[in-house]
Amino acid sequence: MNPPSAHKNACSTSNPRLDNTTDKDDASKRHPFSLPLSIYNDRNMKHTAKLLLIALLLTCLGCAARTAPDFTAPSLTQPNTNLSLANDRGKYILLAFWSSASQVCRLQMPYIQKTWDAFKDRPNFTVIALSLDDDPNKTIAYSEKHNLTFPQGYLGKWEFDTVRPAYKTRGIPAIFLINPQGKIIATNLRQQDIYTTVKAHLNP
Structure with missing residues (x-):
């Protein structure tokens, strides 16, 4: 001393x-x-x-950290159901706004799928991808072709969507990590950072 x-x-x-x-x-x-x-x-x-x-x-x-705005979106992966943050409160949620028409968005999909495959069995984690395609069938077709199995919902055409503006995003892809308390703890995730950020929070 x-x-x-x-x-x-x-x-x-x-x-x-x-x-x-x-x-x-x-x-x-x-x-x-x-x-x-x-x-x-x-x-x-x-x-x-x-x-x-x-x-x-x-x-x-x-x-x-700010609270993630809640939403309701029809599911593309579970017919006749809706996706929302409220349904998954208490989990880490990887939230992605995307469109199959965007090349940059398409580049992120393998990393979201990798993250989903690695942690989908964790009770405290899920993925919600929200499509802004002008036709939901385009999202479904692309996902089936590229074996994207994580949960997805449909927001409708860009100009009519009200969920994405609530997250103050100017473009897509826009990928967030939300904690179990509903707070946004990571933004603008890209490629390998998607996986490593989720892993760091699930395996501290």
Whole structure:
């Protein structure tokens, strides 16, 4: 443990030789998330300090996460049923807005399928893909051709859809991860990041 004088100097906000402020004044000038520099100079404390800072950052991000707007969409994979966030509350939900007419959207589908195959048996995970094709039969045909088996719903034509605008997306694909509390915790996922992000949350 560093002696009191060394700790005081390490925590000072300015050169101790030029600063005559008290310890109380020094503390008031520190950033609320700052830690004494002596911690970083102690080899045994570096890892702990790093974990603490990461935890503080994640806490702040969690506070800023916004609630995912709920919706109801007719299912393309389970006839005569609807998909909604409310039905899957308590799960991690990989939510994807897409269209089979979009090449960029089509590029994401194998990664969503990979994620579905890996975690579909987990009771706390599901996928909801929402199609914006101008005809639901196009989505069904594409999915059958490419063996896409994850749950899908249909939103209708782009210009009439009201769900996607609620998520403040300007284009597609738009892929989100929603936590069991209904908060959006990841946005704009692409390709391998789709799988790795879901895996990181399901296997912390």
